[in-house]
Amino acid sequence: MSAPATSVEEKPLLSVQGLTKHFPARGGRIVHAVEDVSFDIPRGSTVGLVGESGSGKTTAGRALLRLIEPTGGKALFEGVDLFSLSQREMRGYRQRLQIVFQDPFSSLNPRMRIGGIIGEALSTAGYPRGRRRAERIGELLTLVGLSPDHAGRYPHEFSGGQRQRIGIARALAVEPQFIVADEPVSALDVSVQAQVLNLFGDLQKKLGLTLLFIAHDLSVVEYLCDEVVVMYLGRVMERGPSRLVYAAPRHPYTKALLATAPVPDPTRRRTHTPLHGDIPSPIAPPSGCVFRTRCPEAIAACAQAVPPVEHVGGGHYVACIRHNEKLPDLNRVDHRQGAAL
Template sequence: MSALVQTVEAQPLLSVQGLTKHFPARNGRIVHAVEDVSFDVQRGSTVGLVGESGSGKTTAGRALLRLVEPTGGKALFDGVDLFSLSSRDMRAYRQKLQIVFQDPFSSLNPRMRVAAIIGEALDARGFPRGKKRAERVAELLTLVGLSPDHASRYPHEFSGGQRQRIGIARALAVEPQFIVADEPVSALDVSVQAQVLNLFGDLQRKLGLTLLFIAHDLSVVEYLCDEVVVMYLGRVMERGPSRLVYAAPRHPYTKALLATAPVPDPTRRRSHIPLHGDIPSPIDPPSGCVFRTRCPEAIAACAETVPPVEPVGGGHHVACIRHNEKMSDWSLK
């Protein structure tokens, strides 16, 4: 294989570079929702974007699709910067880029039958009406584990998990390459969460999808994601292959998130790493490292400089000025 072919194959489907999103607030102040976020998503892989409520992960996901307009940065999709496209040109990319929303109750029009909900997406593709459309709707419903007979029903006739499957079917109707799944299981019961997560995994294998999976719980995406990006107050704290981030987290915030995640084995426990206080306001974020006000390992230098996201080996990156020092033992006990 030539070096040129190898280089092309190694290019990520999506490369996010310095994504920034600010919102105006009262008295001329600024909400720093997302600050200088960078990561890559390889073709056919799943990247988990994880953090507490208020970390900026949902805003980042929506900014990538330009559902909210980014303030700065680049999002190279197959080499094309989505942020530089006109509104008309961006519409042409909507077929390639889709989103599954968090709330399956409010993301579906209650006045429309399932066939019409999915049919709206098919209209965007110029899909013909009639028998072929009905067959395509039935095919999509079957693909997400529902019955073709469900096409004639309204959203209120379904459970939360079934509604989320309808939302997934709608996203798949345009045959996208890339899907942002914005906390798609957070509103569901635990048993239903597992079913929907398994569905995403099955669909990725069958259709070759590329996923950005947004969640607030690291344990939810542990087995689904190839890579993990941990955000706090709009910034990336740590990112890298899942096997490294879960086995040997380097940032104190990642350790704290993992320590609070449930462990299915009752004989094993993670040591507790306390997180005191609440996440600060994005209108007035702390100086230096934004996590320092809650960090159990913060030192005076943490208030002076915003730590860059630096490599620590094996594709693992961390934004912590102490990442080269020996960290406290976080391992399972």
């Protein structure tokens, strides 16, 4: 999916700058869940936030919406720093910022009918009880591929994929501009995953939504996302346009994630080394580059300092002392020769 055309001067809908989240642990120790994470989300685009379990991506997504309070950084939503707002001021943004959770069953009240679950969200948008609200509930269910008749049923009467559609309908009820989709397909069968991904793609185009799509599988976000942000142990390893990150990954961690992604062609040979070992504890992250203890290309210098996230060309950024040499600007092309300048 390609992002809608925008002017060069247009600012991103959301600009994340230095997002940090620490949790206290026993013995006065600190869990470094998210460290100095920065990226932009252009209006009307879908950005994928990818990494293994324990990489900090879900914490980052929830901190952006202040479902948990960030430790530091900024989140500029249309120029307003969400982190600087009081709880009362933040309530004014809740309709514009929504989330779809990973587990569709636990996120729905089992004692309520579907119409009531979506109706609660509509109440916050000012829909009075009565015919108009019932019509709107039917419209939302139809929008996500369900029937208006489903409004009278309970969550346990639906499959996992259908429950996730209900969660999406609830998020859409308040007509948000921005949605965090927190691993919304990881608990679903592969065939159902494709259906839900297609739904997100259709809704993004139809409603002009801006999405942050969190996943642990690079193959999941490849189809859906315009840009990808790769996280490991709370830090950004690589980010950039999907076409560049998938075609020419620069960070060893990104390459390892791609090596573990399913390949539909059994004759196709993998070109990258799969990832081995376990992710370290965020209470005691490695010095220097946090990926160095599992990196097949690590050298002694990797332990000395945290590598900065540097631009290597074409909107592609990498945090690696061995792989951040500058590339030609891939956006500048001599069309007569078909070569990058």
